[in-house]
Ligand SMILES: CC(=O)SCCNC(=O)CCNC(=O)[C@H](O)C(C)(C)COP(=O)(O)OP(=O)(O)OC[C@H]1O[C@@H](n2cnc3c(N)ncnc32)[C@H](O)[C@@H]1OP(=O)(O)O
């Protein structure tokens with residue numbers, strides 16, 4: 001048996017959703033740079049699910065459907081109020097997403113039509129859940145979603161209970177486009193493995209949320225912010241990073257399984273981070289981030305991934321650190337559901353092998369003789 005730890009380089013499926021070739025990321029054949037500059041998150045969601053950019057009528061319908069499904073079942077809100085206030089937000093999101101299935105009578109309907117509706121529901125409801133969790137943990141009542149506004153605008157509105165400014169809405173919308181899909185990343189793979197048993201779409205997304213939580217994956221954006229908080233000042237960047245590298249500790253937000261010469265999404269987030277800093281008249285976080293990059297790339301040859309500059313972007317949008325990975329989930333649920341729909345279309349159970357390295361030829365010994 002040939003063992004490939006971490007399945008590096010193993011091609012486990014075909015997919016027509018997103019591709020990474022020579023460091024270029026495309027969704028359905030559209031370069032991420034093009035989409036980041038021109039597409040809204042809703043257009044991106046349609047593209048991932050249905051394979052082409054929507055017409056005006058198709059986009060309007062999707063926006064209406066997302067708006068109509070954005071409210072979450074009352075028992076899910078009641079349940080979230082019982083979660084410990086200091087629970088990890090991704091753990092709380094995982095539980096809430098799982099419980100959505102309990103209030104959807106069509107959860108186990110495996111028709112394509114039903115699964116497409118559930119994909120819309122999940123995309124619409126994950127932002128509502130995240131905003132509600134954020135408010136509940138501050139002792140506030142959740143805010144009901146608005147009708148007829150984008151996911152980015154609605155999320156910021158539900159979070160703060162007031163109309164967000166359009167610069168923040170645009171910045172969040174672009175961040176959502178950038179995080180939406182990424183080929184066979186760990187959380188998408190987890191989702192596909194789960195539904196490949198012909199389990200339901202909610203189970204698939206619950207698995208994916210669990211996988212995204214880890215700091216080697218989506219959880220890295222929170223870890224980056226924690227690091228920036230620990231560093232505190234521009235002058236402390238150099239000694240802090242030097243010590244970490246000497247101790248052979250990982251610097252979060254750097255490195256990637258697929259990109260070895262840089263993540264094409266990082267430059268967009270870097271630009272947003274700089275612009276938000278300039279707008280606020282305080283570029284401390286951006287300047288610290290640039291210095292970290294200079295040192296880590298200079299000394300280790302590692303380049304920032306999508307999680308690195310998103311930390312300073314979200315902080316400068318006034319969003320608390322505990323919501324960074326849930327925001328990643330708000331975006332990536334579009335990719336997860338696209339992959340789950342694709343998996344159902346041409347399914348085979350995913351079941352690799354393990355090379356056994358344990359004891360052999362053991363003989364049973366009765367308990368009182370051991
Ligand atoms: C959305 C996302 O999921 S993007 C990724 C988010 N995760 C992070 O930012 C966490 C930090 N980065 C990492 O842990 C890794 O780079 C991963 C998990 C992203 C990729 O892991 P792998 O593909 O298995 O790379 P691997 O860990 O083998 O790295 C190769 C070498 O670079 C080193 N390396 C990789 N990333 C880092 C890092 N961030 N800091 C320091 N060293 C690193 C490894 O220690 C390893 O060195 P070695 O060969 O001397 O042992």
Ligand SMILES: O=C([O-])CC(=O)C(=O)O
Pocket residue numbers: 181182183184185186217257258305306
């Ligand atoms: O693809 C990966 O390994 C990690 C990921 O999800 C991303 O970079 O967006």
